[in-house]
Amino acid sequence: xxxxxxxxxxxxxxxxxxxxxxxxxxxxxxxxxxxTIQGVTLFPELEIVDGTGKILTPGFxxxxxxxxxxxxxxxxxxxxxEATMEGLTKFGVTTVVGxxxxxxIGRDMCALVAKTKGLNEQGMTAYCYTGSYQIPVRTLTxxxxxxxxxxxxxxxxxxxxxxxxxxxxxxxxxxxxVAADTRLGGVLSGKAGIINVHLGDSLRCMDLxxxxxxxxxxxxxxxxxxxxxxxxxxxxxxxxxxLKGGAVDFTGNEDIDYxxxxxxxxxxxxxxxxxxxxxxxxxxxxxxxDGQGSLPIYNKQGEFLGMGVGQSSCLLKEVKECVERADxxxxxxxxxxxxxxAETLNLKGKGKIEEGNDADLCILDQKLQITEVIAKxxxxxxx
Numbered sequence: 001x002x003x004x005x006x007x008x009x010x011x012x013x014x015x016x017x018x019x020x021x022x023x024x025x026x027x028x029x030x031x032x033x034x035x036t037i038q039g040v041t042l043f044p045e046l047e048i049v050d051g052t053g054k055i056l057t058p059g060f061x062x063x064x065x066x067x068x069x070x071x072x073x074x075x076x077x078x079x080x081x082e083a084t085m086e087g088l089t090k091f092g093v094t095t096v097v098g099x100x101x102x103x104x105i106g107r108d109m110c111a112l113v114a115k116t117k118g119l120n121e122q123g124m125t126a127y128c129y130t131g132s133y134q135i136p137v138r139t140l141t142x143x144x145x146x147x148x149x150x151x152x153x154x155x156x157x158x159x160x161x162x163x164x165x166x167x168x169x170x171x172x173x174x175x176x177x178v179a180a181d182t183r184l185g186g187v188l189s190g191k192a193g194i195i196n197v198h199l200g201d202s203l204r205c206m207d208l209x210x211x212x213x214x215x216x217x218x219x220x221x222x223x224x225x226x227x228x229x230x231x232x233x234x235x236x237x238x239x240x241x242x243l244k245g246g247a248v249d250f251t252g253n254e255d256i257d258y259x260x261x262x263x264x265x266x267x268x269x270x271x272x273x274x275x276x277x278x279x280x281x282x283x284x285x286x287x288x289x290d291g292q293g294s295l296p297i298y299n300k301q302g303e304f305l306g307m308g309v310g311q312s313s314c315l316l317k318e319v320k321e322c323v324e325r326a327d328x329x330x331x332x333x334x335x336x337x338x339x340x341x342a343e344t345l346n347l348k349g350k351g352k353i354e355e356g357n358d359a360d361l362c363i364l365d366q367k368l369q370i371t372e373v374i375a376k377x378x379x380x381x382x383x
Contacts, residue, residue, distance in 0.1 A: 001025055001377055002043040007034040008051025008363070012353035013058060013334040021056060023359035026376040031355055049372070051363065058338040058351050059094025059360030059375060062312045064159070064196065064226055064249065064288035067098035067115050067126070068107045071294030071307065073166070079106070080309045082115065083292050085122040085380070091312040094360035094375040095125040095342075095350050099159045099196060101293060102166050104132030109140040109147075116153045124375045125350065125360070129196050130154050133161035135170040135178055144178065148185025148193060155345055156194035157182040159226065162208050164200025175208045176216055183222050192346035196249075197225045205237045209246075220246040224344060226288060227251045229266040235274075242280040247344045249286045250336070252314035253295075256321065268318045269326040272336070276328065286344060287336040289314050320368050330368075 003023045010016040010031070020037045022030035030037060040046060067083040088096055098116050100107055112128050119126035130147040131137035137157060139147045147154050157178060161167035170178075179195050186193015197209060206225060213220050220241075226249040228238035242248045250268045268287060276282060295308035315337045322333035342351025349358040359377035364370055373381040 002040070002046045003049060003359070003374065003377065004037070004040045004046060005049040005051050005056060005363075008054055008056045010056045010353055011331055011334055013331045013338050015331050019056075021353065021361075023374070023377050026359050028353060028355055028357050028359050031353060049363070053366065054371065055364040055366070055368070056353065057334055057362045057364060058353055059362055059373065060092040060315050060337045061095040061097075061341040061347065061351060062088065062093045062289050062291060062315060062337070063097045063224070063286060063341040063345060064251070065096050065098055065291035065312065066101055066293045066310075067096065067119065067128070068100070068111055069292050070101045070103075070310075072103045072106060073294065074307065078294060078307055080292050080294050085119055085124050088291075088312050089124060089373050089375060089380040090370075092316055092362045092370050092373055093124075093312045094373065095347065096127075097155070097345065098126060098128040100132035101159060101198070102133050102161075104134055104138050109138065113140060113151060113153055120153070123378060123380060125358070126153065127155045127345070127347070128153050129156050129158035131157045131160060133159065133166060133198060134168040135160060135174050137178060144181040145185040145188070148182065148191055149189045155191045156186065156196060158194070158196025159198040160195060161198040161200065163202035163204040163206070164198065167198075167200065170208070172208060172211055176212050176218070179212050179218050179222060180216070183218055186222075192344070193222060194224050194345055195222055197223055199225050199227045199230060199234060201231060201234075203233070205234050206241055210241070220244065223247070224249055224286070227290070229268060229271045231264045232266060235266045235271055239275055239278050239280065242275060242284055243278065245281070245284070247284045247286065249288055250318075251290050252287050252318040254311050254314045254317065255308070256317070267321075269321040269328065272322055272328060272333070273326040276332070282332050282335065283340055283343065285336050286341045287315060287318050288341075316368065316370065323368070
């Protein structure tokens with residue numbers, strides 16, 4: 001299968017200007033100035049896409065999704081449904097990283113790896129973490145290191161919960177051991193060996209991560225703390241952490257106004273702007289959706305109204321807010337859902353429009369609305 005995308009404004013995510021892009025099967029084989037590729041009509045099964053007036057970006061990477069569903073904290077009736085390929089790709093997500101959350105019993109590693117394999121077979125790219133909130137980590141094999149080494153889809157451990165009443169309240173020694181085993185698995189397999197850490201509302205914030213970095217030889221690059229915009233106190237800690245070189249993951253929201261007003265959550269666009277103004281390296285910032293996770297909804301009086309579900313649709317919405325509300329350049333905002341997670345998680349061939357990379361692409365209109373999504377060279381969504 002050959003796609004020839006003509007005369008399109010390319011954000012790779014860096015802005016390249018008007019280009020022609022040629023993909024063959026599942027790879028990008030040519031990125032060149034518009035009008036300079038010759039002889040493409042000789043290819044059989046050629047599809048020509050007119051990109052005039054449109055924008056081409058890498059496919060989005062959602063690096064924190066409860067692909068088996070989440071929730072269950074309010075009882076069995078509050079369990080949320082599984083993610084689907086169609087439900088991800090229609091929002092531009094061509095690569096997903098699945099995780100377990102609070103419930104590592106009703107949903108286990110066998111089911112998570114099977115779901116991840118299924119998404120790959122359907123035509124997108126999927127990875128996952130081993131474990132859930134709890135320590136000791138419930139693995140697929142007999143150890144974290146072996147899971148990462150021997151299971152292709154597993155790239156790290158998570159989401160391990162700290163500073164949260166739902167965590168297993170791990171000691172420093174327990175947490176450090178998980179980090180060490182995860183790092184070793186990454187070193188031995190050529191994977192990132194990332195520890196994805198859920199941050200709660202506790203005053204302890206990121207203390208365990210900071211202690212591991214300060215008191216052991218494990219570097220900050222092994223951690224990806226998520227939900228850093230949960231509240232103002234935690235966010236300020238996250239700025240300090242990121243200034244020291246740590247990567248940080250914002251959690252996007254579809255109903256941005258609600259979470260900012262009711263829950264003291266730091267709006268993603270405002271948080272990114274504050275980090276950039278403070279001197280944080282923009283390459284160390286990612287945005288994920290917490291997709292399929294349960295989101296309890298309350299009124300202004302704190303009364304429970306019902307349960308919402310995280311959606312990957314928030315990724316592009318947050319990028320648009322960064323551009324339109326916070327005056328963050330589009331290429332920097334886009335990098336938080338493309339090249340940055342690819343680099344942080346060592347996802348080879350992902351996150352950039354480059355020759356030799358995977359043909360995972362999104363075509364947007366001038367209002368940053370998705371018109372077409374291409375995963376592994378095949379169109380998986382059109383508006």
